[in-house]
Amino acid sequence: MLGTSIFLGEDLNNTVKKNLLSMKKHGFIGIFSSLHIPEDESAHYSKRLKVLGEWATELEMDVMVDISGSVLSKVGLSLDRPQEILAIGIKGIRIDYGVSNKQISDLSHFMKVSLNASTLTETDLVELKREGANFNHLEAWHNYYPRPETGLDKENFTKKNQWLKQHGFRIVAFVPGDNILRGPLFEGLPSLEKHRYSHPLDAAIELLIDCLVDDIYIGEPGLKKKTQKQFQSYFIKETMLLFAEPEQQSIYATLAVGLHQNRWDAARDVIRSADARLKKIDDIIPEYSLNRRKGSITIDNQIYGRYMGEIQICLTDLSRDKKVNVVAQIVSEDLSLLKWCKGGQSFEIMLNK
Template sequence: MLGISLYLGQQSHDELEAYIKKMFSAGCRTIFTSLHIPEDDPALYVSELKKLGEVATRIGMDIIADLSPSSWHHLGLQMEQASELRAWGVTGLRVDYGFTPTQIANLSKQMKVALNASTIDERFLTELTNAGLHIHRVEAWHNFYPRPETGLDDQWFEKRNKWLQSQGLTVVAFVPGDEKLRGPLHKGLPTIERHRHQSVFSAYLEMTNELHVDKVCIGDPGIKEDTLKQFTYYQDDVIFVRCNHIDLTKEESKLLKMNHRNRMDPARDVIRSETSRFYAQKGRIDIKPRPILPRPKGAITIDNNHYGRYVGELQVVLRDLPPDAKVNVIGYVSAEDLPLLKMIHPGQSFSFNV
């Protein structure tokens, strides 16, 4: 599941609503925001929160708000009035330092509660359970890390997530955005450091496919249009791969534009498009040989007329291979999308930006 992050007072109401609608169409169902309210204008913050809540409720998205014990005063509420936030559109609270087990357990009786995934231990979970925690309303949320070099180690992160899931907790983490980066550092908001300069979509797939994360939020408040397109395609279980291609013949262009599917018997060295083979086998296909080129990782190739019954098969190279006169190189996967190749598992659909 996918989520976004929005920070109150940093965009107009129209911009906020347009972005929420756009991301909802791409599969987002959760909005993260912060209620660590500045001392200077809490009334404006409450007004902005209510506006956000109205839009989220109307569109059909949850809001998880990060807050501290002092936030209640600025909101004009007591902690016992947490359910009042539901009327504002807030469906869950992320709590951390300063809350007692009893306070957290009482909050869980009123709404969803997100705990700090990095600091939970067995003793704390026992204290929460003894205090009456409603575990079915609890999630474990990791932090994001604005300062470079402070994001989590991914091996520790994966081990941690396995334990959290073994305790029956839903695990949530952040990946950075790639357009509007939150200040003051503007260095991305990842949970694990390795993702700081990685593409948003590939970081998301790593989180959900390899690192035992149940929900992923984009920490920064904006993504590029082609990144949005990747998430939109993934709604139909298609991995959208950005590439650069050479001038194509009509037949090569037709092959590249197909919605491809990796074979169920995966090759070691290449991704083989099952779709292209079916198409080529329907009738005579003419793929004339091109000048011979190297086949580095990420090269997109089509077997030419010299390959006999394999003519027309489209492949994506997974490891550097030597040139082959029977294989035309027609393009290359963009460097930022190379990490996606390991996510194209047997039977996985994929397509290119042509």
């Protein structure tokens, strides 16, 4: 599942809802929020939480709210009255600290409860089982880390996830956004430190493929429109959407636009469009020879004989070749996505407007 974040420190106005609508349209069905409330903001948070619940119900999205201690009482709710929490559209509670395993067990019979994936211990599991927790409603969520250098290490993160999987937990983690970063630091909100300045989709794929994560949430409230399209394309259409800039010296850039599939016998140095040479095209005239940088989109010209028309994307820097026309360049922010175009992966090239 994909999710986004909405924070209650500011008014939930039409702009916020419009952004949420866009995220839902592009495949995001979860909402994460937090109830760490300043002393003089209880009334505002109570109102905004209800608005968020109404939006989620309207859009058929699931809201998970992060709490600690007795913070729910500040907005007139209580863990002892879970029906009231559900009634305002909140589907789950993420427990941070200050809540006993007995309370968690009781709550798990009414709603989804997420536990801190990084701090959960064997002792906690024993206590939860003894208290009769409904493990079908328990999930393990990792934190996000606003301060640079404090995010988690991939190796230890993955080892902890292996342990969580052995106990049947669904695992959730965060990747940074790329649109409006959350203050006061504006340094991204990733679970893994290595993802702090990464392309959100690159980070998400790594968590899913390498780290045993099940659900991905964007730490910030939303993504750029083009990044939303990339998430939708990858997770719904199973196609990697790549944006490119045309090479000004080439007249063939538009030939590379559209859907492709990397050959199943994937090459080391390039992504090869499996069916590009099967399309009927006019002769590709040799153009001014250019160095092929990582991300260069190329089309073999008539000097290459039967290879004429083959479309490739360079995975590494390659020297110029008079038999190969460089027609476009994958934009720099999308270069990290190329490594996930394995054999058989569908991909789409779209030129920036």
